[in-house]
Amino acid sequence: MKTHPSLRIYQVLLFLLACVPCAIPYRYPPNPVFPSELAAYGFCALIIMAAATLPSNSRRTGPPLASWPWLALAGVLAIQIVVMPVIYWSERTIPMSYMIGAALTVWSLSLARDEHGLGPLAVALAWGLLIGALFNTGLSIPQIIHVQQSGSGLVFGNIGQKNMYGHYLAWGLAAAAWLGATRRLQGWAFWVLAIWLSLSMAWCGSRSIFMYAGAWAVFGTILYVTARGDNRRFAVLLAGSAVLIIAMQFVAPLINHLAQSALHATNEVPTGLDRLDSNGARRLVEWQKALIAFRENPILGVGWGAYGAQSVRLQVIPEFAKVVEPVLFTHCHNSLLNLMAETGIVGAFVVVVPILLAFLGIWRRRHDPVAMFGTALVLVSILHSLVEYPLWYFHFFGPFSLMLFLMYDGTPGRGLSSMQTRIGGLFAGVVTLGLGIAGLVYYLQVYPIIDSTSKVKENERRIKILEGMRKNPFLDYFAEYGLSNFVVANRSDMGWKLGIVAQLDRLHPYPGQLSDEAIMRALMGDQQMAHQRMREAVYSFPDSLGYYRHEIERFPNEPAVKALLVDVEAGEKMYGKQPYNPDDEGDDD
Secondary structure, three states: OOOOHHHHHHHHHHHHHHHOHHHOOOOOOOOOOHHHHHHHHHHHHHHHHHHHHOOOOOOOEOOOHHHHHHHHHHHHHHHHHHHOOOOOOHHHHHHHHHHHHHHHHHHHHHHHHHHHOHHHHHHHHHHHHHHHHHHHHHHHHHHHHHHHHHOOOOOOOOOOOHHHHHHHHHHHHHHHHHHHHOOOOOHHHHHHHHHHHHHHHHHHOOOOHHHHHHHHHHHHHHHHHHOOOHHHHHHHHHHHHHHHHHHHHHHHHHHHHHHHHHHOOOOOOOOOOOOOOOOOHHHHHHHHHHHHHHHHOOOOOOOOOOHHHHHHHHOOOHHHHOOOOOOOOOOOOOHHHHHHHHHHHHHHHHHHHHHHHHHHOOHHHOOOHHHHHHHHHHHHHHHHHOOOOHHHOHHHHHHHHHHHHHHOOOOOOOOEOHHHHHHHHHHHHHHHHHHHHHHHHHHHHHHHHOOOOOOHHHHHHHHHHHHHHOOOOOOHHHHHHHHHOOOOOOOOOHHHHHHHHHHHHOOOOOHHHHHHHHHHHHHHOOHHHHHHHHHHHHHHOHHHHHHHHHHHOOOOOOHHHHOOHHHHHHHHHHHOOOOOOOOOOOOOO
16 A cells, blocks of 8 residues: 555655754753754644645544643743743743644644554654764763863763753653564674663763663563553563663763773763762752742642742742852753742643553553553653753753654644645644744844954844844843843943843843843932842852942942942851953853
């Protein structure tokens, strides 16, 4: 029987979605991972459009259950727009675009499932994850050598963060196990690849991989006892992968020693086991802050993307202030708690309940190989989300939404006709792709002008362009973030400057913007807010204490500004004096 061209189109796009975005190394401000997100969003747009290539049939189909959490969450953000102040429109328009894009992609995949079955679609996704993981591990080899030779640096492939890298490698390892279990990858090849991927996971130094190993060991054991055929083989390979993940924590140091001898190096590449005793107290602090923010705003939360300001506001509490990690926590590092803090019980309910229902349905689908593959992948993302926020990035969220559909592919029996879904898919895909293209154009416009230069005329040009972007609903935050890099706290143009940094401090307060606002508030006579902002800066970013002191000492004839030294001196007493580096203005941008 001849294969319909639409199947090949879906397979190619799923393969590319799984491997290309995480292979992109291009990282520039204002959003270093936006190229990867944009690539994933573009492939999702093409998957949505692919619905138009499906053959006509008599079925009527609505959005599958796996689409509804993201449609509902987009609806919660729409409610927030109506009932809450909108600090920046881009903090609504971009995430809503991602959520709706993911929901429509899942819907398109459900249409392809109806026509071709999930098996061949899952195979394409699995090969994409495996090839993408192997590509990243190849790129990690020079990083490993660099760490051994210099004693500094991280191992993260092209993904930019070791825990995200470990997450992606776990997806690749689960894909290898499933391909091996379904005899699309020979047994010897699976074990060779599994050993290499597990070893690479050890070298990345992520501690989250221990959770994946534990979950897979339990899941594999239960699956082995209750299933048969391909799923029983998958259970064996998945449990074997879990054992390899742990074993390689002990093997990696031995290989390190051999490599050190060959390279005449003396530095270790730390494994997750080496980092088990690393300080994780700041995560516990952020979780407590998220619960406080949730209790204060239980229905709809503080607003999407606004947790960073809550984190800084609450850091002045003494028991929190003593736990130091000098970075802005724009996320509390627990996706459930962050969801509760930013969207309240309503937002958490519409996401968590469908995912729980999907997990409750696993038992009934334990003989379905695709569902078990999806479960292994989803477990990785859910567990990582309990200690970080991988799904806040579309190159992880987009594939995850499809994995959740593999795990639970329930679809309502009534909905749009075949013709309506094909035309609707084409239209929705074109709109989605258009948004992606617009995002690329905006990004190319913003990133070259985001920072100030030593040339006055060039700075004036950049400011003029950024000013014109402030009213763009997809760019307003990034434009004002860029403008803040041109702000110098003084009495000149104080209204304009304060309007920029004060707005930013309501959402993502960085040390430079906080100190600028504190100084200008003091110059205006708003001493209470000035001290509040300076205290927030001191206790949230104590490594910038030298910078704060330097900025305040620029105003020897302004008593109100000099009074802010009280807050800085309190920080110096708690944390010790910090040096001031004039090449680092403390913005932590």
